Amino acid sequence: MPCNGTPSTRRYDWDALDETARAALLARPAQVVAQRTREAVAALLADVQARGDEALRDITARFDGVDLAGFEVGADEFAAAHAAVPAALREAMEQAAARIEAFHRAGMVQPYALETAPGVVCERVIRPISRVGLYVPAGSAPLPSTALMLGVPARLAGCREVVLCTPPRRDGSADPAVLVAAQLTGATRVFKLGGAQAIAAMAYGTGSVPKCDKLFGPGNGYVTEAKQQVAQGGVAAIDMPAGPSEVLVIADAGADAEFVAADLLSQAEHGPDSQVLLLSDDDALIGRVQAEIDAQLAKLSRADIARRALSASRLVRVPSLREAFAISNRYAPEHLILALRDPRAWLDSVEAAGSVFLGDYTPEALGDYCSGTNHVLPTSGAARAYSGVSVASFQNFVSVQSASRAGIAAIGGCALTLARAEGLDAHANAVSLRMGREAA
């Protein structure tokens, strides 16, 4: 039950808001990167590019407080990690990896070939991205689950080199669970590097860290800014832009307030900037959820973090579930929980979201860990035009075409007409030369 005092969440009535207030309600906190941050990251990137491992050593000493002679995790440290990780945790990671693998494997895009005209065969062939770099944060907590979410699809794609960076601890070691997760997925090389310096190392390559073609994974503001800068500069591709994590729950009158509150709190505990929204057509449910949040909050180890996130949370009464979906599509949440009596019937109404959780017994935590779906998902409305990580994120799709003499006879005329319309003579010439030869 709620304590006497102000509730940690705020309630709104959608119908009572004008368009400005509605826009404000759905606005994410501005992701304005301070000029100082941008410049600090740019300087760090330039330093790593110029001085390589020496720069990494200096930066790691400064930010992680540890002097490392080398960054790569060796056989001894892996063995120690395996010894340190409890059997139950190891087994949970293995089970999670197996389900992640099953789901991701079943969704792999297939090559195909098609004769588009007599003598003209067009194909899609698939190649793994050769060298990928995975970043596994360990800020407020190490995240072995993220190592699984990135490492499993990288292995399925067949990437030749899978580099994984995770921050060193004060004693110079890496988190054992992250190391075990990395080995479970078959990451080829693991380095104890954190923050923007890890991104710099994988983007530019250094004496010890291989240069990677594409970088993946969540991280703090510096990591995100570093990823953006290397992507912008064409140094390495990145998986997606990243912002604070977020959940939107659509609940009807029959939803279980205890469950809904627990789901909102599990988003809130991620960080003080986590985004938490509840939309419901039932006032009483909203009231019960609000009370439940305060009741559950008191017992959480990360209550302080959650309370800060909840101060910006929004519990919104909406006139109808239909309106709730319109609002959700406008917001495009990373996680969308449908705490509805017939959630599947509403699935078609979802236009944009990272990952959707159907019904009362599918908490977001299942998707975070072990249902099989990926938890690296688009945030901050990016779900309007980006998708979560999949095997395809680690692959290149290469088109191939092959025309026989009959093929160019069949479609050469079409190409000629278009080339001439665009004023591209040499294009036309490359076609007509072959057509002429064919007749010869």
Added chain:
Amino acid sequence: MPCNGTPSTRRYDWDALDETARAALLARPAQVVAQRTREAVAALLADVQARGDEALRDITARFDGVDLAGFEVGADEFAAAHAAVPAALREAMEQAAARIEAFHRAGMVQPYALETAPGVVCERVIRPISRVGLYVPAGSAPLPSTALMLGVPARLAGCREVVLCTPPRRDGSADPAVLVAAQLTGATRVFKLGGAQAIAAMAYGTGSVPKCDKLFGPGNGYVTEAKQQVAQGGVAAIDMPAGPSEVLVIADAGADAEFVAADLLSQAEHGPDSQVLLLSDDDALIGRVQAEIDAQLAKLSRADIARRALSASRLVRVPSLREAFAISNRYAPEHLILALRDPRAWLDSVEAAGSVFLGDYTPEALGDYCSGTNHVLPTSGAARAYSGVSVASFQNFVSVQSASRAGIAAIGGCALTLARAEGLDAHANAVSLRMGREAA
């Protein structure tokens, strides 16, 4: 035959180069965007964001030299365009569109569902990106083919709103062939806007131009910079980073020098910064190609442009075809032509390329126009980690999970163990509450 005088191309021997020279040979011209360009584009974006259509009118008057009361192409102008386009060109566009549609449709990613544990179903559902913006340049030549390459997959994806911008001509009209191509693909709204201002209009939305979630298409340096800036700022997603177009040809002793020369020239005529490379293990072939280039060059309407591109071209003798593929994979060309006796046998050796052309009778021009593959492809080495435009470029892939009570009983323990290992109590609570309820 070559004129007496300096050939327009340059020859190299890979084996005679040291690593520095090899790196220089494969380096693209630095895509350094001048600070002035960056600032000009940023100012233009801010102006369009602030003043909307009024800013568009001012900028269009300044850069396109035409005062437009409105930007949207109406029924009358479409009718005039249809009347102006010759039947043969219209038919060629229809044929090309049909093959592009057939190839792209066959490659569409499918939804799927999988039970990953008893009572746990994970799915991928597919949603069109709601509002997409296509940019069709008309700088040195209008490109109706680009309207087809972007519009056809957008229609297959089912995008609700397909906005297309193309620059106005001096008389205030748009290129008729581009308009016909736009209508062929079912673009919903067409605007006469060019350059960075078109990107700004589609990214921010104005009174007349709808705000789009993702922007597609090639363009000049200003267009590219504008796309990068709106993507970086999280305003709109973009298809891929863009640079000058490029081709790499791998030719053996049996290749036809006339064809190879024609293909190199059709790349060179795109623009003075086009990249042209030939790798061959046969010196005689290289000599014949060099002579042929000069012979054909003289007859081209865009010979000046081609000559400037060729001045930076590289005809490279390599010790073996195997080495040629190693070099090609390192370079990761946008277009890769295999002028080989058994090209298919070599296809497995291709690790990174945008689009591949097999054998003597498959000039790049076929893929540019009408084989069925897409011609919007990654340049500047981006093919290491980006793919060409496909239907998937216009879609979001949303993961969905649904657990029954049995489902959470089956995998809840796994999630609990991982949540506790990561110190995320509320995550654990969201799971254990449901598991407890199930037992009640």
